[in-house]
Amino acid sequence: MPSLQSTLDDGGVAAELAEGQRAISIAEFFEKNKHMLGFDSGARGLVTAVKEAVDNALDAAEEAGHLPDIYVEIEEVGDYYRLVVEDNGPGITAEQLPKVFGKLLYGSRFHKREQARGQQGIGISAAVLYSQLTSGKPAKITSRTGGGEAKYFELIIDTDTNEPEVSVEETTTWDRPHGTRIELEMDANMRARGQLRDYIKHTAVVNPHARIELREPGGEFKAERATDDLPAETEEIRPHPHGVELGTLLKMLDDTDSYSLSGFLQEEFTRVGKKTAANVIAAFNDRHYGREMAWRTPHDGAAVEAAVTDVVANKSAEDVDAFATHIAEAVGERDRLAHHELDALVRTAAGETNAETGTTFGETVCEKAVAATWDVIRENRESDLYELADDATSTRKDGSTIEPFADRLAAKFEGGRDRLRRDELAEYVDRAAAMTEERDDVSFGETARENVVEAVWEVCRAVPDDPPTVTEVAGDRDTASALLDAMSATDIIAPPTDCLSPITAELVRSGLEKEFDADFYASATRDAGVHGGDPFIVEAGIAYGGELGAEGNVQLMRFANRVPLVYQRGACATTDVIKSIGWRNYGLDQPGGSGMPNGPCVIMVHVASTNVPFTSESKDAIANVPGIEDEIELAVREAARELKSYLKKRQSMQQRRQKQDVLGAILPEMATKLADVTEREELDIDDSLARIMNNVLVERRVEDDHVELVVENHSSTGESPELTEIVSAEPTAVSDGARVVEMDGEWFIKWSPEVSGNDEATLEYDLADADAAFDLDVTGIEAEKLTVNA
Numbered sequence: 001m002p003s004l005q006s007t008l009d010d011g012g013v014a015a016e017l018a019e020g021q022r023a024i025s026i027a028e029f030f031e032k033n034k035h036m037l038g039f040d041s042g043a044r045g046l047v048t049a050v051k052e053a054v055d056n057a058l059d060a061a062e063e064a065g066h067l068p069d070i071y072v073e074i075e076e077v078g079d080y081y082r083l084v085v086e087d088n089g090p091g092i093t094a095e096q097l098p099k100v101f102g103k104l105l106y107g108s109r110f111h112k113r114e115q116a117r118g119q120q121g122i123g124i125s126a127a128v129l130y131s132q133l134t135s136g137k138p139a140k141i142t143s144r145t146g147g148g149e150a151k152y153f154e155l156i157i158d159t160d161t162n163e164p165e166v167s168v169e170e171t172t173t174w175d176r177p178h179g180t181r182i183e184l185e186m187d188a189n190m191r192a193r194g195q196l197r198d199y200i201k202h203t204a205v206v207n208p209h210a211r212i213e214l215r216e217p218g219g220e221f222k223a224e225r226a227t228d229d230l231p232a233e234t235e236e237i238r239p240h241p242h243g244v245e246l247g248t249l250l251k252m253l254d255d256t257d258s259y260s261l262s263g264f265l266q267e268e269f270t271r272v273g274k275k276t277a278a279n280v281i282a283a284f285n286d287r288h289y290g291r292e293m294a295w296r297t298p299h300d301g302a303a304v305e306a307a308v309t310d311v312v313a314n315k316s317a318e319d320v321d322a323f324a325t326h327i328a329e330a331v332g333e334r335d336r337l338a339h340h341e342l343d344a345l346v347r348t349a350a351g352e353t354n355a356e357t358g359t360t361f362g363e364t365v366c367e368k369a370v371a372a373t374w375d376v377i378r379e380n381r382e383s384d385l386y387e388l389a390d391d392a393t394s395t396r397k398d399g400s401t402i403e404p405f406a407d408r409l410a411a412k413f414e415g416g417r418d419r420l421r422r423d424e425l426a427e428y429v430d431r432a433a434a435m436t437e438e439r440d441d442v443s444f445g446e447t448a449r450e451n452v453v454e455a456v457w458e459v460c461r462a463v464p465d466d467p468p469t470v471t472e473v474a475g476d477r478d479t480a481s482a483l484l485d486a487m488s489a490t491d492i493i494a495p496p497t498d499c500l501s502p503i504t505a506e507l508v509r510s511g512l513e514k515e516f517d518a519d520f521y522a523s524a525t526r527d528a529g530v531h532g533g534d535p536f537i538v539e540a541g542i543a544y545g546g547e548l549g550a551e552g553n554v555q556l557m558r559f560a561n562r563v564p565l566v567y568q569r570g571a572c573a574t575t576d577v578i579k580s581i582g583w584r585n586y587g588l589d590q591p592g593g594s595g596m597p598n599g600p601c602v603i604m605v606h607v608a609s610t611n612v613p614f615t616s617e618s619k620d621a622i623a624n625v626p627g628i629e630d631e632i633e634l635a636v637r638e639a640a641r642e643l644k645s646y647l648k649k650r651q652s653m654q655q656r657r658q659k660q661d662v663l664g665a666i667l668p669e670m671a672t673k674l675a676d677v678t679e680r681e682e683l684d685i686d687d688s689l690a691r692i693m694n695n696v697l698v699e700r701r702v703e704d705d706h707v708e709l710v711v712e713n714h715s716s717t718g719e720s721p722e723l724t725e726i727v728s729a730e731p732t733a734v735s736d737g738a739r740v741v742e743m744d745g746e747w748f749i750k751w752s753p754e755v756s757g758n759d760e761a762t763l764e765y766d767l768a769d770a771d772a773a774f775d776l777d778v779t780g781i782e783a784e785k786l787t788v789n790a
């Protein structure tokens with residue numbers, strides 16, 4: 001078959017192609033690209049649908065201030081699976097409902113800067129799309145808003161138009177007073193049961209205020225509510241100036257009602273008041289207008305006087321002289337002068353002279369005087385630049401290098417107001433330096449050049465011009481780009497974090513304690529950072545030991561905005577960071593010193609943000625954003641430090657126990673042998689063991705009705721044990737510092753002595769009844785460091 005090109009000329013090909021070109025609806029696009037939304041297989045599609053519906057249910061209930069109560073049911077019905085998700089949220093109005101479920105990219109959160117699980121307005125409608133594509137059945141939705149009647153809808157998405165097609169809309173009855181019920185049928189299977197259960201279990205870890213019930217063909221799972229406190233309510237915020245992208249800035253400039261740049265900055269951004277706006281504008285002016293060079297003023301006022309006198313005609317010599325003297329004196333008072341400063345100074349001199357002489361020095365005269373004085377001031381620019389360059393460069397550069405360089409640099413200033421941007425100045429310096437290197441056979445390196453630029457830029461003055469208006473900035477990409485640069489270069493305090501709802505270190509820990517039976521738990525919450533104008537907070541938690549499986553890699557749990565991330569672990573910034581940490585340093589096994597560590601350990605990382613940068617629309621993995629990666633690392637390291645000291649201590653306790661076990665086996669034999677040989681009474685082993693092990697030894701000594709508890713601290717550090725003696729008769733003459741409580745005929749005597757290293761304390765009491773029974777309990781010291789002989 002001949003190719004299109006061989007039968008048609010270029011214009012013909014274009015016309016032919018044009019016939020086949022048409023807009024693609026978003027629904028059509030996602031129909032073909034289901035994997036982008038997490039619906040690439042039946043197993044995964046089911047997990048994604050549950051995730052989207054449950055995330056929405058949690059968002060909706062929390063937003064309405066209700067403790068979430070969510071029911072998820074998966075049932076096999078004929079060739080398909082039926083998914084039902086019910087929530088006790090505020091419900092959806094009959095007007096909104098068809099669009100929420102029947103239109104992709106329709107939602108309430110996309111434009112909000114506030115932490116929420118949903119972001120894009122695709123999730124649940126994508127589940128509807130997947131269901132209708134695989135089963136051909138409509139979505140069945142029941143929703144009831146507080147106080148209203150329940151409404152029932154059946155709908156599909158028209159993929160050509162991306163609009164809902166409602167087939168049934170009626171009033172119904174429902175036992176929930178408010179909430180939403182979604183029923184979807186889809187081609188699916190339960191191969192991803194593990195992921196499904198993980199998703200529900202991990203959701204429960206980070207949402208202890210939610211009650212979630214899952215019923216699926218393989219069994220039931222219930223996560224009961226652990227707290228009645230809803231997460232702190234979040235506030236919507238405006239974007240932060242750091243990290244906004246140019247396109248967004250241009251759009252904001254177009255949309256704003258503000259006229260002035262200062263107003264725009266204060267109105268549209270968070271953390272920008274009058275002062276910060278002024279700082280941004282100063283930085284913007286530097287970039288947009290540049291600065292004016294301020295030349296060193298001449299020592300000799302006579303030259304200025306002469307120059308002014310020369311150019312002013314038609315006035316009495318006396319008046320001209322007074323004017324020239326005023327200018328020369330004012331110039332002499334300044335160390336350096338920029339053109340606009342000179343201009344203001346001449347006008348002040350004109351006013352002063354006028355007050356003294358009554359003669360007017362008008363616009364033209366002033367302009368002439370400014371020009372003449374400016375020429376005089378500029379005459380010294382070679383020596384001025386020489387001094388600046390000489391100070392700024394290393395002492396190794398001698399005058400013969402600096403002098404020709406300064407002359408060349410001075411030549412670049414072409415006159416006028418000597419106004420230039422920093423990049424222009426850098427170019428002048430580069431050219432002068434390159435020429436000097438070439439002509440004079442000397443070196444003028446990068447650092448020297450940068451130092452000269454900095455020194456000259458420092459003496460330049462900010463221009464007094466008003467910044468352009470918002471409309472002017474919006475109309476020019478370069479100007480907007482200069483504003484963006486200025487925004488990122490200005491110090492601005494971090495955004496407020498009331499738009500975020502971190503889990504908090506305390507709840508991260510109790511969440512882990514609730515779901516994992518371990519020996520050790522640690523957690524950390526970092527301060528907020530900013531990414532792309534959106535604030536974010538990273539939290540980390542670690543559980544170690546206990547019932548956790550010791551074989552293979554540690555278990556990594558990733559969360560974003562309280563949602564567990566189940567898929568694409570390998571593509572996630574969180575995983576990359578965990579792999580990049582040297583875990584051997586924290587006491588975990590890590591073959592080869594990098595990669596996933598091994599051991600009985602769960603590491604969890606939560607990134608909360610008003611806009612989590614996911615790698616794709618299916619929201620499975622966090623993108624490699626350096627600022628976020630840094631914070632993940634710091635949070636994990638903070639928790640890992642606690643793990644390290646726990647493991648270190650555990651190791652030293654283990655060694656102690658081993659030593660104690662060996663001694664415990666040898667010492668009695670030695671004592672017996674020694675007693676045989678010496679024919680003396682056998683030695684008290686506990687006493688010797690405590691001494692050898694540097695333990696704390698607690699011994700009871702009873703004489704008639706007098707009881708003594710002796711606490712000997714054989715270690716070198718102070719200890720504060722808690723001793724509780726339980727006696728069956730009332731004790732008397734109890735030594736100081738004790739609390740005595742009677743309960744059901746038993747007396748509890750509690751002491752908390754502080755015993756310094758290598759010291760001892762004696763606690764005592766008398767018994768009214770010599771036959772009384774007693775029992776001692778000692779806490780506050782690790783078992784491995786304690787020997788009780790009582």
Ligand SMILES: Nc1ncnc2c1ncn2[C@@H]1O[C@H](COP(=O)(O)OP(=O)(O)OP(=O)(O)O)[C@@H](O)[C@H]1O
Nearest residue numbers: 056060100107108118119120121122123124125180
């Ligand atoms: N169960 C529900 N109760 C109340 N409102 C809901 C419920 N489910 C969805 N909504 C509303 O419908 C909107 C669209 O939901 P959808 O899942 O399509 O997107 P999203 O949650 O905003 O974002 P994402 O695509 O990131 O999940 C939500 O923003 C919310 O306003």
